[in-house]
Amino acid sequence: MNELMVILGWLGVFAPVGLGAIGSAIGVTIAGQAAIGAMLETDSGYGRFVGVAAIPSSTVIYGIVVMFSLQRTITPENGAGLFGIGILTGLALAYTSVWQGKACASAIAASKSKPEIFGLSLAPAAIVEGFAVFTFVFALVLAGNIKG
Amino acid sequence: MILHTEPYVMLMASLPSIRLLGEKALPINPARLTERMKMLEPADRDELFAIASILSWNRIDTGDDDAAYVARAERILASIRSDTLREAALERLEIRTLIAALRRRHAGENTPVSGTAWGIGRHVETIRRNWTQPDFGMARSFPWIAQAREQLESGDSAGLERLILDVTWRAAGRHEFGHEFDFEAVVFYLMRWQLADRWARYDADAAAVRFAQLLDVALPPAASIQEAA
Numbered sequence: 001m002n003e004l005m006v007i008l009g010w011l012g013v014f015a016p017v018g019l020g021a022i023g024s025a026i027g028v029t030i031a032g033q034a035a036i037g038a039m040l041e042t043d044s045g046y047g048r049f050v051g052v053a054a055i056p057s058s059t060v061i062y063g064i065v066v067m068f069s070l071q072r073t074i075t076p077e078n079g080a081g082l083f084g085i086g087i088l089t090g091l092a093l094a095y096t097s098v099w100q101g102k103a104c105a106s107a108i109a110a111s112k113s114k115p116e117i118f119g120l121s122l123a124p125a126a127i128v129e130g131f132a133v134f135t136f137v138f139a140l141v142l143a144g145n146i147k148g
Numbered sequence: 149m150i151l152h153t154e155p156y157v158m159l160m161a162s163l164p165s166i167r168l169l170g171e172k173a174l175p176i177n178p179a180r181l182t183e184r185m186k187m188l189e190p191a192d193r194d195e196l197f198a199i200a201s202i203l204s205w206n207r208i209d210t211g212d213d214d215a216a217y218v219a220r221a222e223r224i225l226a227s228i229r230s231d232t233l234r235e236a237a238l239e240r241l242e243i244r245t246l247i248a249a250l251r252r253r254h255a256g257e258n259t260p261v262s263g264t265a266w267g268i269g270r271h272v273e274t275i276r277r278n279w280t281q282p283d284f285g286m287a288r289s290f291p292w293i294a295q296a297r298e299q300l301e302s303g304d305s306a307g308l309e310r311l312i313l314d315v316t317w318r319a320a321g322r323h324e325f326g327h328e329f330d331f332e333a334v335v336f337y338l339m340r341w342q343l344a345d346r347w348a349r350y351d352a353d354a355a356a357v358r359f360a361q362l363l364d365v366a367l368p369p370a371a372s373i374q375e376a377a
Binding site: 030033034035036037038040041102105106108109110112113114 | 154157158159160161162163164165175184328329
């Protein structure tokens with residue numbers, strides 16, 4: 001039982017990075033495909049499209065920071081806490097990243113024909129980013145309460 | 149798996165937005181559109197051609213009689229994998245059935261014989277039973293039918309064409325909701341492109357006729373010019 005708790009603890013420590021990286025990879029791929037498509041139709045603003053496509057990569061950075069905050073000597077006593085915070089943080093980061101990628105793809109597709117809405121079209125992606133930030137901040141707060 | 153549900157992000161992002169009315173020229177020409185459609189997976193391309201063969205006027209086999217066309221359309225409708233596309237295609241064919249009924253009745257044709265394949269969809273029998281009613285008893289499902297009948301009877305063919313395109317455009321918009329980068333989105337884009345293309349052509353033809361009429365009014369006949377000379 002003790003060994004299982006330690007294994008779960010390790011899973012929890014690395015989950016924010018692993019799941020965050022999976023989400024970021026998918027999100028950036030979706031938005032990146034939209035950026036490439038938009039480049040076929042426009043004659044300028046390529047850098048802007050690529051910049052928007054990179055937005056979902058922020059979640060893996062949050063995941064790295066959360067991982068460092070969870071990193072400590074893993075014991076049977078703190079394994080469950082690390083697992084709970086780490087897994088749920090990782091899932092939330094992955095999920096927000098994928099949907100942020102879709103929001104970015106929509107923003108790119110819309111603003112290529114109507115450049116004046118470029119800033120406004122990013123609002124949904126920014127709101128989704130807010131949810132990832134909530135997860136990040138409160139994971140850090142709770143990580144400080146785990147003994148070890 | 150997530151990427152699998154959004155397979156055409158790049159394709160859809162590479163297509164310009166289309167409006168139905170007010171554009172003199174389409175934002176993407178047929179050659180370029182065909183080129184872009186090469187990004188479709190073979191299975192999706194086959195399904196697209198199948199759908200086009202019953203919906204697109206320039207792909208419908210004009211050698212078919214009504215019964216053959218109805219049988220083919222029903223077979224293809226049943227084979228469409230996406231529920232959204234099947235429902236959208238069916239609704240479009242139902243709109244055509246209703247317009248065809250209006251035109252047939254306006255031309256003086258009698259009630260279609262029961263059991264004959266003259267239309268497609270869920271309302272064929274209702275229309276047949278209510279043939280003598282002005283709106284075929286379909287005003288609740290198709291609130292625009294009274295306007296269509298008035299335009300047909302008054303000879304306002306441009307107004308009727310615009311109404312049909314507008315109704316079809318809005319129907320596509322209803323079904324399209326929630327589909328942004330998938331195969332359904334591609335099919336709806338092509339449907340919209342065809343509607344805009346049809347209106348642009350109709351608009352150009354109508355403008356040419358109107359221009360000729362204005363010329364007739366503004367310029368004196370050739371005979372009176374010769375007399376004046």
